[in-house]
Amino acid sequence: MNLYDIIFYFFAVVTIASAAVVVFSxxxxxxxxxxxxxxxxxxxxxxxLNADFLAITQLLVYVGGILVLILFGVMxxxxxxxxxxxxxxxxxxxxxxxxxxxxxxxxxxxxxTDWFVGKRLSEVTSQTTSKEIGTALIxxxxxxxxxxxxxxxxxxxxxAMMARRERSNTNI
Amino acid sequence: MILNFMTITLTHFxxxxxxxxxxxxxxxxxxxxAIMVLMGIxxxxxxxxxxxxxFSRFGGLNIEGQMAAIxxxxxxxxxxxxALAIVLNIYKxxxxxxxxxxxxxxx
Numbered sequence: 001m002n003l004y005d006i007i008f009y010f011f012a013v014v015t016i017a018s019a020a021v022v023v024f025s026x027x028x029x030x031x032x033x034x035x036x037x038x039x040x041x042x043x044x045x046x047x048x049l050n051a052d053f054l055a056i057t058q059l060l061v062y063v064g065g066i067l068v069l070i071l072f073g074v075m076x077x078x079x080x081x082x083x084x085x086x087x088x089x090x091x092x093x094x095x096x097x098x099x100x101x102x103x104x105x106x107x108x109x110x111x112x113t114d115w116f117v118g119k120r121l122s123e124v125t126s127q128t129t130s131k132e133i134g135t136a137l138i139x140x141x142x143x144x145x146x147x148x149x150x151x152x153x154x155x156x157x158x159x160a161m162m163a164r165r166e167r168s169n170t171n172i
Numbered sequence: 173m174i175l176n177f178m179t180i181t182l183t184h185f186x187x188x189x190x191x192x193x194x195x196x197x198x199x200x201x202x203x204x205x206a207i208m209v210l211m212g213i214x215x216x217x218x219x220x221x222x223x224x225x226x227f228s229r230f231g232g233l234n235i236e237g238q239m240a241a242i243x244x245x246x247x248x249x250x251x252x253x254x255a256l257a258i259v260l261n262i263y264k265x266x267x268x269x270x271x272x273x274x275x276x277x278x279x
Contacts, residue, residue, distance in 0.1 A: 004180060005179060005180050008180045008184065012184070012188045015188060015192065016188065016191050016192065016195075019191075019192055019195045019196075019215055020195060022195070022199065022211055022215065023195045023196075023198050023199045023212070023215075028205060028207065028208060031208060031211060032207075032211070035211055035214070035215075038192075038215065038218070039218070042192075042218045042221070042222065045185065045188065045222055045225075046221075046222075046225055048180075049185065049222075049225040049226060049228075049229045050229055051225050051228075051229075051238050051241070053238070054221075054225065054238055054241055054242065054245075057242065057245055058221075058245065061245050061248070061249050062214070062218075062245070062248075065249055065252075066214060066248065066249060066252045069252050069253065069256050070207060070210060070211065070214075070252070070256070072256070073207045073210070073256045073259055073260070074207055076260060076263070077206075077207065077259060077260065077263040077269045078269075088204045088205075088270070089202040089203060089204065090202060090204055090272060091201065091202060092202055095198060095201040095202045096198070098201070099194050099197055099198040099201065100194075102194055102197060103190060103191065103193075103194035106190035106193065106194070107187060107190050107191075110183055110186040110187055110190055111183065111187070115181075115182050115183065115230070115231075129235065129238060132234075132235045133235060133238060133239070133242070136235055136239055137239075141239050144239075144243055148243055148246045148247075151246070151247070151250055152246060152249070152250055155249075155250035155251075155253055155254050156250075156253060158254060158257070159253040159254050159256070159257040160257075162254075162257040162258065162260075162261055163256070163257035163260045163261065
């Protein structure tokens with residue numbers, strides 16, 4: 001058990017524990033802030049998987065963008081001053097059964113499959129991936145890259161149009 | 173299958189990802205608040221990304237898995253923006269964000 005394994009277990013525990021807080025917490029603000037630690041843990045796991053560029057992107061986009069958006073949504077749609085901040089659950093028992101079955105199925109599949117490679121993480125050579133990703137984005141993956149940029153533009157324009165406050169109700 | 177559990181292999185990453193996915197599905201199913209459903213979707217997307225990167229690391233996919241993960245992150249950002257706009261509209265219209273109370277399409 002070397003340093004890689006210890007770091008992996010640390011990030012796995014951080015990720016799963018904070019994800020459990022996200023799911024099971026009654027208070028939606030606690031859930032939103034716990035999501036921060038989940039994203040950090042996932043970014044650490046990305047680093048262990050030799051995806052340094054992805055880890056930084058995860059921190060920038062998820063923590064800096066999506067989490068702030070979600071917190072804005074929480075603050076705008078919940079009456080923070082009143083007691084309505086608690087969020088309810090529904091269908092808890094059947095959902096627990098179904099999700100437990102699903103988790104057992106996934107875990108069983110993962111556990112019993114004889115995967116293609118079982119190389120140790122520390123044996124694989126480490127190198128930065130930013131250059132390769134940049135090269136791939138403008139050579140072999142240029143079409144998905146352009147489509148993604150158009151999708152982002154359309155999504156941002158659409159979101160801004162949907163979320164802006166209407167001046168009057170006549171022009172819907 | 174005999175596996176020394178303390179040394180990290182592909183299986184460990186996949187197990188973490190499976191647990192994260194299950195938590196996300198649980199949040200999507202049980203929570204009434206639409207924003208909590210969104211958080212569950214983010215957990216699911218993150219677990220899918222861990223899978224992509226794990227297979228790209230251990231399965232010999234090299235950079236391809238990381239490219240897929242980048243596009244997943246891009247789409248997650250777009251999805252979060254659109255979904256938050258829809259949630260804000262629902263709140264303006266119904267004065268609630270509980271997904272089980274927004275059911276006038278059913279009537």
